[in-house]
Amino acid sequence: MGTSLTPEFWEQFTILLVAAMGVTIVLTAALDALAVRLLRRRAGRTPPPRRPRPTTTHHRTMVHG
Template structure:
């Protein structure tokens, strides 16, 4: 005993499918934007660089510990 799918069913199916795809796209964009904002907020700021000591060319590094 089989049932046939009516045109009304297909119309509602298409409408619900389009709404689901649209809602998925909107929510994905919103959560992606939120995630990017949270990641930017959590990244540590660059610390100021300490000036390097000048390297002398005539000095050799010791190999003893």
């Protein structure tokens, strides 16, 4: 027993499809804007100053003699 797809089905299908596309586009744009904002904020920061590495060692040198 087969069922036919009624005009009401296609109307609801079209409405839901357009609504889903709209939500997807809006959500994607919002997440993209958030990502761009975070990248710009991170790029604007200066990295913390690094401490210079010590060039001398603090241990005794073994002398064989």
